Amino acid sequence: MNNTHATPAxxxxxxxxxxxxxxIIAAVIWFFPVYWGIVTSLRYDDQTVKDFALxxxxxxxxxxxxxxxxxxxxxxxxNSTIVSVGVTFLVxxxxxxxxxxxxxxxxxxxxxxxxMILASFMVPVSALIVNxxxxxxxxxxxxxxxxxxxxxxxxxxxxxVYKQFFDGLPKEFREAAVMDGSTExxxxxxxxxxxxxxxxxxxxxxxFIGAWNSFLWPFLAAQDEMMMTVTVGITAVQDTFGVAYGRxxxxxxxxxxxxxxxxLLFQRRVTQAITLSAGIxx
Amino acid sequence: MASVELxxxxxxxxxxxxxxxxxxxxADGSFCALLGPSGCGKSTMLRMVAGLESxxxxxxxxxxxxxxxxxxxxxxxxxxxQNYALYPHLTVAQNITxxxxxxxxxxxxxxxxxxxxxxxxxxxxxxxxRPAELSGGQRQRVAIGRALVRNPQVFLFDEPLxxxxxLLRGQMRLxxxxxxxxxxxxxxxxxHDQVEAMTLADKIVVLDKGKISQAGAPLDLYNAPANRFVxxxxxxxxxxxxxxxxxxxxxxxxxxxxxxxxxLPARATLAAERPVELGVRPEDVHLQNAGDGTLQGRVAVxxxxxxxxxxxxxxxxxxxxxxxxxxLRLEAGANxxxxxxxxxxxxxxxxxxxLPKL
Ligand SMILES: Nc1ncnc2c1ncn2[C@@H]1O[C@H](COP(=O)(O)OP(=O)(O)O)[C@@H](O)[C@H]1O
Ligand SMILES: [Mg+2]
Numbered sequence: 001m002n003n004t005h006a007t008p009a010x011x012x013x014x015x016x017x018x019x020x021x022x023x024i025i026a027a028v029i030w031f032f033p034v035y036w037g038i039v040t041s042l043r044y045d046d047q048t049v050k051d052f053a054l055x056x057x058x059x060x061x062x063x064x065x066x067x068x069x070x071x072x073x074x075x076x077x078x079n080s081t082i083v084s085v086g087v088t089f090l091v092x093x094x095x096x097x098x099x100x101x102x103x104x105x106x107x108x109x110x111x112x113x114x115x116m117i118l119a120s121f122m123v124p125v126s127a128l129i130v131n132x133x134x135x136x137x138x139x140x141x142x143x144x145x146x147x148x149x150x151x152x153x154x155x156x157x158x159x160x161v162y163k164q165f166f167d168g169l170p171k172e173f174r175e176a177a178v179m180d181g182s183t184e185x186x187x188x189x190x191x192x193x194x195x196x197x198x199x200x201x202x203x204x205x206x207x208f209i210g211a212w213n214s215f216l217w218p219f220l221a222a223q224d225e226m227m228m229t230v231t232v233g234i235t236a237v238q239d240t241f242g243v244a245y246g247r248x249x250x251x252x253x254x255x256x257x258x259x260x261x262x263x264l265l266f267q268r269r270v271t272q273a274i275t276l277s278a279g280i281x282x
Numbered sequence: 283m284a285s286v287e288l289x290x291x292x293x294x295x296x297x298x299x300x301x302x303x304x305x306x307x308x309a310d311g312s313f314c315a316l317l318g319p320s321g322c323g324k325s326t327m328l329r330m331v332a333g334l335e336s337x338x339x340x341x342x343x344x345x346x347x348x349x350x351x352x353x354x355x356x357x358x359x360x361x362x363x364q365n366y367a368l369y370p371h372l373t374v375a376q377n378i379t380x381x382x383x384x385x386x387x388x389x390x391x392x393x394x395x396x397x398x399x400x401x402x403x404x405x406x407x408x409x410x411x412r413p414a415e416l417s418g419g420q421r422q423r424v425a426i427g428r429a430l431v432r433n434p435q436v437f438l439f440d441e442p443l444x445x446x447x448x449l450l451r452g453q454m455r456l457x458x459x460x461x462x463x464x465x466x467x468x469x470x471x472x473x474h475d476q477v478e479a480m481t482l483a484d485k486i487v488v489l490d491k492g493k494i495s496q497a498g499a500p501l502d503l504y505n506a507p508a509n510r511f512v513x514x515x516x517x518x519x520x521x522x523x524x525x526x527x528x529x530x531x532x533x534x535x536x537x538x539x540x541x542x543x544x545x546l547p548a549r550a551t552l553a554a555e556r557p558v559e560l561g562v563r564p565e566d567v568h569l570q571n572a573g574d575g576t577l578q579g580r581v582a583v584x585x586x587x588x589x590x591x592x593x594x595x596x597x598x599x600x601x602x603x604x605x606x607x608x609x610l611r612l613e614a615g616a617n618x619x620x621x622x623x624x625x626x627x628x629x630x631x632x633x634x635x636x637l638p639k640l
Binding site: 170172173175176177178179180181182186190191194195197 | 332333354355356359360363364365367369371381384385
């Protein structure tokens with residue numbers, strides 16, 4: 001420790017302190033509705049309309065129990081899980097395969113494929129949503145898991161992240177394996193994929209979170225209540241919970257729970273994945 | 283058992299010809315060093331032998347087999363890379379037996395092979411570690427182990443020691459020499475370090491811009507370099523070069539160096555006097571009293587290493603490095619004369635080739 005720098009007067013940095021304060025204020029403003037939602041979901045509705053409380057005085061799980069017993073929430077959960085896990089597995093696996101092929105294999109049309117993927121990255125998926133709806137309707141896949149999953153597999157960023165990653169590996173890894181008699185499949189499954197496990201888990205987590213939270217497409221593709229995902233179910237079914245704040249918000253909390261848990265568990269990986277894809281977008 | 287034969291080998295990257303019409307024969311069981319400055323095509327040539335780089339022209343034979351178009355894994359060669367290329371997600375044992383595991387060999391056989399190789403390379407206590415937990419020298423040994431386990435006919439090394447510090451480099455050099463003696467396998471070794479080449483190899487191939495400048499036994503290259511490039515590249519500290527003029531007469535080669543002249547043993551007869559370059563190694567120059575000898579100069583720097591002393595002398599033809607008696611005490615600024623060991627003076631023609639002795 002250097003004494004001259006340790007004096008409080010010198011350490012106080014106005015700019016940094018202001019920035020910290022601003023961040024805290026922004027975080028509070030952002031978090032308040034979430035907090036208030038959780039609080040409300042734990043109270044009786046007659047209390048909620050009567051007075052304002054930051055801490056529930058008589059917390060109750062009544063709303064949660066009601067939601068679980070009186071709606072299709074468990075089925076929506078199942079649907080969300082099937083869709084999100086399916087999308088995550090397929091997006092990550094196909095992204096890794098495609099990225100590997102574009103980065104490592106020599107085949108006619110490789111450049112064209114790469115440019116197509118880059119170009120498709122420029123088109124927002126929501127701009128195509130009507131086309132998706134018509135196509136999925138035409139092939140009679142509305143109200144099926146597969147129908148919900150298919151359009152959600154368009155994830156050029158995943159391919160791009162993998163391609164850049166594989167490009168960045170020293171070519172000696174490939175060559176050493178080739179000299180050891182490795183086939184391309186072995187190279188992919190035994191060298192390139194396991195060497196980048198971190199990237200794969202990071203991408204899987206953000207893909208999962210994105211798929212779970214997605215609303216617009218599942219909302220269009222699943223009109224049958226039994227095929228809805230959680231996000232769609234709690235918002236689209238009008239009188240699922242009536243005009244009951246506590247029940248609505250309990251539903252919202254339940255919908256967001258898996259994602260929040262995934263995020264908390266894998267926080268570091270998520271930020272890593274966001275930086276990875278942000279580096280490409282930037 | 284396998285020799286390596288390259289005939290008319292050429293490599294082009296687009297319009298750039300990196301290797302040009304190269305012929306080389308590496309005897310079975312010998313240790314051949316490819317020596318040359320960075321960018322001269324050493325790695326490219328080694329990679330062609332490994333099969334990692336396609337051949338633009340010519341033929342590669344390993345043993346009695348033409349392998350020019352054979353897959354890398356089927357050539358009976360193993361390669362050790364400069365950056366080791368160890369898989370970070372595998373343990374030392376798994377790295378060593380990776381080729382066996384790819385081939386689907388039974389686990390017990392793999393474990394046995396890992397132990398056998400680890401014993402040869404003193405890696406036994408490290409088998410369960412990952413590459414990130416190893417020192418540079420240990421990683422280097424694992425990389426060698428990965429080659430050993432395949433029991434190849436020919437080992438290929440691409441600058442395997444250049445990522446190590448000087449002390450470790452010296453130790454690994456000895457280990458490689460021992461390994462070669464134990465295995466008796468053909469080894470082709472790429473390096474830009476002439477000390478490695480001189481100490482390890484029984485044949486050195488000096489490459490210059492994709493062509494063989496000279497190939498031969500280390501001491502032959504040292505004592506009789508075929509051209510100025512080899513003369514300057516081999517030997518440390520480097521040979522001194524002095525511009526001169528030369529002409530043949532009945533006594534031998536008359537060389538004019540500034541105001542001085544000397545008679546050297548006869549070379550290929552010159553038709554007329556012409557400019558040449560003299561090359562003389564530091565140990566073949568001797569210090570004389572000022573006014574004596576062939577060349578006069580002033581001491582610039584004295585490097586006393588204990589076992590020997592190098593004296594750098596400024597002359598009218600540039601600095602000349604002289605290896606002198608370590609007992610001699612000399613001060614910078616002293617005037618000295620220089621004389622040359624006449625039998626050891628190399629004479630290079632204007633195009634850089636050595637004028638051969640008669
Ligand atoms: N894949 C490649 N494409 C184009 N040029 C290359 C390629 N590989 C090597 N070269 C060129 O070939 C020359 C020789 O390279 P290399 O064999 O690596 O030299 P060295 O190993 O002797 O340092 C260099 O000029 C290098 O730029
Ligand atoms: Mg090289």
